[in-house]
Amino acid sequence: MGYTKRLLDRQAELGRPVRVGIVGAGQMGRGLVAQVQLAPGLEVVAVADVDIDRATTALKNAGRDDAVVENDVAKASQIIEAGQSVAINDGLKMPELPIDMVLEASGVPDVAAQVAYAAITNHTDIGLMTVEADVTVGLLLSSMANAGDSIYTICRGDEPIECVKLVEYAQDLGLEVVVAGKGKNNPNRPTDVPDDVVEEAKVKKMNPKMLCSFTDGTKTQIEMCALSNATGYKVEVPGMHGIACDVDELDKKLVPVADGGIRESDGPIVEYVTGNVAPGVFVIVRSPNPVVTEELQYLRVGKGDYFKIYRPYHLASIEADLSVGEAVLDRHPSFQSTTWTSEVTAVAKHDLKAGTKLEGIGGHHVHGWTTNAEDATAKKALPIGLAAGCVLTADVKAGETVTYDDVEIDENRPLVAMRRLQDALVANGTIG
Known part of the structure; x- marks a missing residue:
């Protein structure tokens, strides 16, 4: 409107x-x-x-x-x-x-x-x-x-919000959403640190830490986690598949294995791909009615039972x-977290020693990795948003998830207090 x-x-x-x-x-x-x-x-x-x-x-x-x-x-x-x-x-x-x-x-x-x-x-x-x-x-x-x-x-x-608008559009048409996601337009190098992108950051007139959050994949993980929590759609595997996929392949690759794709679970999921999809967002849909499927084929939306709805840009x-x-x-929000379906956890970029004061998103120590929220809670995984300023009380090996048990966290931080309250409300079923 x-x-x-x-x-x-x-x-x-x-x-x-x-x-x-x-x-x-x-x-x-x-x-x-x-x-x-x-x-x-x-x-x-x-x-x-x-x-x-x-x-x-x-x-x-x-x-x-x-x-x-x-x-x-x-x-x-x-x-x-x-x-x-x-x-x-x-x-x-x-x-x-x-x-x-x-x-x-x-x-x-x-x-x-x-x-x-x-x-x-x-x-x-x-x-x-x-x-x-x-x-x-x-x-x-x-x-x-x-x-x-x-x-x-x-x-x-931003991508998660514009992707939600595509989800809403598909739902308004009575279509079944199979996948919702985005294209990633930066390299995916989880062990990147700010020092690795200094020159590129100068060219792009960016803070190296911010650029590093893109190249180490954290930003994409965060965006798709937000999409997950707004829609209730899960990630099929921790970190998502992140396959190479161009626009014309979306409705062929991001479909069930039985139909020639990579999907192995039931229910809608969130996903990202590399390729020429970026900076766009997409949903993959199907119709439960064969007449509508034929009409979508006639209108050249696609050739199979699955169809992509694609927006080739987002304008920040x-x-x-x-x-x-x-x-x-x-009096209506554009986008909110309405569930706590997924969590972006902090994963060590390299071997970390006890006593290390962690830098947060885009820093030298951890990158973000999205997983099922229940699994993250069971593992006591540290959310990436709380990582900055935490001091390690134990060694953490490269590729391992940092847990609450591994860190000393400043409970006086307002963000930590808010998170503690949210966790308690989710645990007793008051929210989420």
Whole structure:
């Protein structure tokens, strides 16, 4: 559904656009600020970043030359009400300002989860671009928001969200989803460390740690875990198959073994492939009715009993503002974790010694590996989102899963506290 006319109607009625505050002004945040400011019916009124110059620069580059640096909430609120924009250094203050929705783009799961918690408890809508937080405590955050009067969502534009939209489309047509997934457009080298990608990161103007999270496969594992938890679709094998597969092979390879493919289990699964599918997303479907199957064949969707529905792109921050319209106007999230089906566990990249302080996602020590959530719980596997800052209390060999028993974890971290609460609620059946 288009939102522009409805947002402009709202603006005419209220005398102002939807006010958006954005947390994080790095590479992702800069693009988000510019895109939201461009969208009719929306305006960026505040940007938060620990580097205040990045916040003011992001506002200026988006055309907001009226930005004022003001970290006092009361004064910043007055500035916003007067029609200007503000730059602040604390994202946790953002929900206290007179805004309609917070968009978080820090890329740091600890920060994202705290910003989301602050927004929900302040009755403010929140959209995350940091999927890493959602695969760690997303079920808790979504349940809190759904029990109250705020919207918690992952923003449009990333692969898992756009894949969910294909799933919903297929379901609306009465089609059976067999596989949902994405193409991976980076190499898959699980033992990569930031030092291995420094030169490539310079060319791409990326942080080496962020690029490493792509090349070591963690980002893909996280994205498909999020898709799993939003749909309830499982991974067929730990880490997924990750086969080489081009677009025209999707509906031939990602089907049951009996039909010439790789699938050995029943029920829909999430999966990723390498090949020319990236940067797109897809679902493989079939119809329970032979008449519909014939019609799909006639319409040249495919030749067999299985058909691919493929979107050849995802637009990251460019599409994120769609979630603002969906939340503010329809009071509906674009994407939430509704189950705890899968878990991204921390696996050692090389032999690790007791006493090592672990770096998190994209670092030198561990990469992410998605597995069944029940199996992860039984093994006491450490979620990748909690790994940063943990100190090993035992040696862990390369390729082994790091467990809670292997680490000393800081229980004072808000993200850890949230995860402990989520685990308890899942265990007693309250959520998930």
